[in-house]
Amino acid sequence: MRVLILGGDGYLGWPTAMHFAALGHDVCVIDNYLRRNIAQQTQSEALMPTPNLHKRAEIFQSLTGHSIRVEIGDCADYRTLSNLFADFLPETVIHYAEQPSAPYSMMGFEEATLTLNNNLNATMNLIWAVMEHTPDCHVVKLGTMGEYGTPNIDIEEGWIDIEHKGRTGRFLYPRAAGSLYHTTKVLDTDLLWFYVRTYNLRVTDLMQGPVYGLSTTETDLDSRLNPNFHYDDIFGTAVNRFLVQAVAGIPLTVYGKGGQVRGYLNLKDTLQCVQLAVDTPVAAGDLRILNQFTETFSVNDLASRIERVGNSMGLSVEVKSIPNPRKEPEDHYYNPAHSGLMELGLQPNYMTDDVVAAMLEEVIAYKDYIDVSRIMPRVKWK
Amino acid sequence: MRVLILGGDGYLGWPTAMHFAALGHDVCVIDNYLRRNIAQQTQSEALMPTPNLHKRAEIFQSLTGHSIRVEIGDCADYRTLSNLFADFLPETVIHYAEQPSAPYSMMGFEEATLTLNNNLNATMNLIWAVMEHTPDCHVVKLGTMGEYGTPNIDIEEGWIDIEHKGRTGRFLYPRAAGSLYHTTKVLDTDLLWFYVRTYNLRVTDLMQGPVYGLSTTETDLDSRLNPNFHYDDIFGTAVNRFLVQAVAGIPLTVYGKGGQVRGYLNLKDTLQCVQLAVDTPVAAGDLRILNQFTETFSVNDLASRIERVGNSMGLSVEVKSIPNPRKEPEDHYYNPAHSGLMELGLQPNYMTDDVVAAMLEEVIAYKDYIDVSRIMPRVKWK
Numbered sequence: 001m002r003v004l005i006l007g008g009d010g011y012l013g014w015p016t017a018m019h020f021a022a023l024g025h026d027v028c029v030i031d032n033y034l035r036r037n038i039a040q041q042t043q044s045e046a047l048m049p050t051p052n053l054h055k056r057a058e059i060f061q062s063l064t065g066h067s068i069r070v071e072i073g074d075c076a077d078y079r080t081l082s083n084l085f086a087d088f089l090p091e092t093v094i095h096y097a098e099q100p101s102a103p104y105s106m107m108g109f110e111e112a113t114l115t116l117n118n119n120l121n122a123t124m125n126l127i128w129a130v131m132e133h134t135p136d137c138h139v140v141k142l143g144t145m146g147e148y149g150t151p152n153i154d155i156e157e158g159w160i161d162i163e164h165k166g167r168t169g170r171f172l173y174p175r176a177a178g179s180l181y182h183t184t185k186v187l188d189t190d191l192l193w194f195y196v197r198t199y200n201l202r203v204t205d206l207m208q209g210p211v212y213g214l215s216t217t218e219t220d221l222d223s224r225l226n227p228n229f230h231y232d233d234i235f236g237t238a239v240n241r242f243l244v245q246a247v248a249g250i251p252l253t254v255y256g257k258g259g260q261v262r263g264y265l266n267l268k269d270t271l272q273c274v275q276l277a278v279d280t281p282v283a284a285g286d287l288r289i290l291n292q293f294t295e296t297f298s299v300n301d302l303a304s305r306i307e308r309v310g311n312s313m314g315l316s317v318e319v320k321s322i323p324n325p326r327k328e329p330e331d332h333y334y335n336p337a338h339s340g341l342m343e344l345g346l347q348p349n350y351m352t353d354d355v356v357a358a359m360l361e362e363v364i365a366y367k368d369y370i371d372v373s374r375i376m377p378r379v380k381w382k
Numbered sequence: 383m384r385v386l387i388l389g390g391d392g393y394l395g396w397p398t399a400m401h402f403a404a405l406g407h408d409v410c411v412i413d414n415y416l417r418r419n420i421a422q423q424t425q426s427e428a429l430m431p432t433p434n435l436h437k438r439a440e441i442f443q444s445l446t447g448h449s450i451r452v453e454i455g456d457c458a459d460y461r462t463l464s465n466l467f468a469d470f471l472p473e474t475v476i477h478y479a480e481q482p483s484a485p486y487s488m489m490g491f492e493e494a495t496l497t498l499n500n501n502l503n504a505t506m507n508l509i510w511a512v513m514e515h516t517p518d519c520h521v522v523k524l525g526t527m528g529e530y531g532t533p534n535i536d537i538e539e540g541w542i543d544i545e546h547k548g549r550t551g552r553f554l555y556p557r558a559a560g561s562l563y564h565t566t567k568v569l570d571t572d573l574l575w576f577y578v579r580t581y582n583l584r585v586t587d588l589m590q591g592p593v594y595g596l597s598t599t600e601t602d603l604d605s606r607l608n609p610n611f612h613y614d615d616i617f618g619t620a621v622n623r624f625l626v627q628a629v630a631g632i633p634l635t636v637y638g639k640g641g642q643v644r645g646y647l648n649l650k651d652t653l654q655c656v657q658l659a660v661d662t663p664v665a666a667g668d669l670r671i672l673n674q675f676t677e678t679f680s681v682n683d684l685a686s687r688i689e690r691v692g693n694s695m696g697l698s699v700e701v702k703s704i705p706n707p708r709k710e711p712e713d714h715y716y717n718p719a720h721s722g723l724m725e726l727g728l729q730p731n732y733m734t735d736d737v738v739a740a741m742l743e744e745v746i747a748y749k750d751y752i753d754v755s756r757i758m759p760r761v762k763w764k
Contacts, residue, residue: 078491078495109460109510109514112506112510113460113503113506113510116502116503116506116573117499117503120498120502120569121495121498121499124494124495124498128491128494128495132491151551151553152549152550152551153544153546153547153549153550153551154546154547154549160544160546162535162542162544162546162556163545164535164536164542164544165535165536167534167535167536167715168534168535169533169534169535169556171533171556171558172556172558174544174551174553174554174556175572176553176554176575176576176579177576180576183572183573183576186572187502187569187572187573190557190565190568190569190572191498191565191569193558194558194559194562194565197558198709198763199764327580333549381580382581
């Protein structure tokens, strides 16, 4: 199958590319290095070196014999994307090509409009390239659990049946995100849903929680195949920040009360989920939405888990609360459904102590490269 | 009060500008003539001549003594809008600056992306100009009833209380629009709501139905002060198309079954509603949403009303169904709430036979200018 991956240089895009290539699919990735450029501009580079896409594809091919076609270009430019569709004629497109940092999107006007225009136009161009060249193509779009926010009712998988004044209807589950970045993903969903129902596109929207880990079958072949590991306040997740703080011997900084609960998953499970989605394309006119995470943790849960495992490894780890730079509930109801992917066959890799220990070991190997000045919040929601 | 009107050349923007100027407010309008340009490109110019904004402001001042400041510029360009905010320091902004044609937004890729980028960036720039220069400013944004689509449950005013599995929450009422244009207004709402709740902006979103009529206290002073009257398939409403068809002696063309129900209002009532919203600014952090229409009609209702009044005036009017160029339910439940503006004091001007007759008279005066080739659908939803 011809699989096109938009944003193939990213933390998820690159492992996804190797995964599908290793399965024998014909894989093409496109990326314009936007995240790398922004990370450099904001002093938020990844901890471990990541060779460029051409180089990594070369290393991967030398180790496995599988080739990955690499295109450097901007999905927010229609001509670029349309030409690639015309040439490659993808049967599946996996769409990761978005500015992915919530704090970056909250820095100021330039960063906010870049995020809005990049993310909306990449999605719009994808829709039109599919309609123009490959109308039967299955689009697998990465959404985020963050689109839902933290409502006071159970979170369903994308849709909700509402009974109202004696009548019933089925609607997109209401969304209220906590950052402009997350809001652009809400807009993506609105946009995709309009074109799906009007022009009978086939789309699966994977509402993913924060992903952790570097280990996959393919990345384990060579450390140069690892995806990027950001630990800063802008591109780093709470998990990565805590891992690096534990190794650097500085307190794990919990934002506010630490009762913020989110659904997390292992990088290996992202690959499983995306593959399960790709292997079960939806009918024309369907927008299938699946919540993609395997377990929920509060920030306090994460911190104490990493503290415990770190201390058992001889690190000296403590946890400290700092003022929350974000505007978000720090103590809230959170009960999101996530049975859809389990029903498709997902076998979860949970965040066991062994998994945490392995992640800490990977960070320890790069201890000398840690720049602690980039971990504390540099961006505030005000 | 300093009132800034974005999109002040439009069908609603111009009458709104005169209305607030006549009330003694300090009024500034900005417009880049996007609608005029698109109308020209698509052979959809208005029936009656409308002088440019500078000229109309001059005529209005000569008749009333009230001045209106005119700026020609693009609200989707931040520097333009930001400079105007810094200079004028509006206390109220009324935002009409959007590409307003549903069929135009469905013509093709260029028209769709123009609509998406223009509408989203005008709204985004407005948000940031307010935050940068006038954070206490009340924004009155024109939304559209079309954002809701035609759900199977009662349509509330912007928000809905959902009881789900024993818990309750309040959410934006779910939206599912029938064109890309209407979808961009859904995205506007998402975007505004994010910034309102995060940065405590003050926003009123007026979800307006199709507006009809040319007569207001100010436009009645001089026909050169009339707003644009489009009767084509791209910018014209069903009401205007039917009025022109009745006068031209060709059948009123109902799309499909004609059971499409919408909420309509008189231009005079738009002015009342906007003024009621402006006179009751909302608290910081509030997004007030009001459904703005006074009565609902099906397309068949409209056609037979115009047929009846037209025939009573000696015209020879008949009604004919043609294949629906749009993808929309032609027979559906529709029960939208609209008590909010009534509670604020709206005194409706309903679509009486006299009102229809007066509109027909206005068209009759320009009968020779009618170009019937632009009334039949030139754009299909496929």
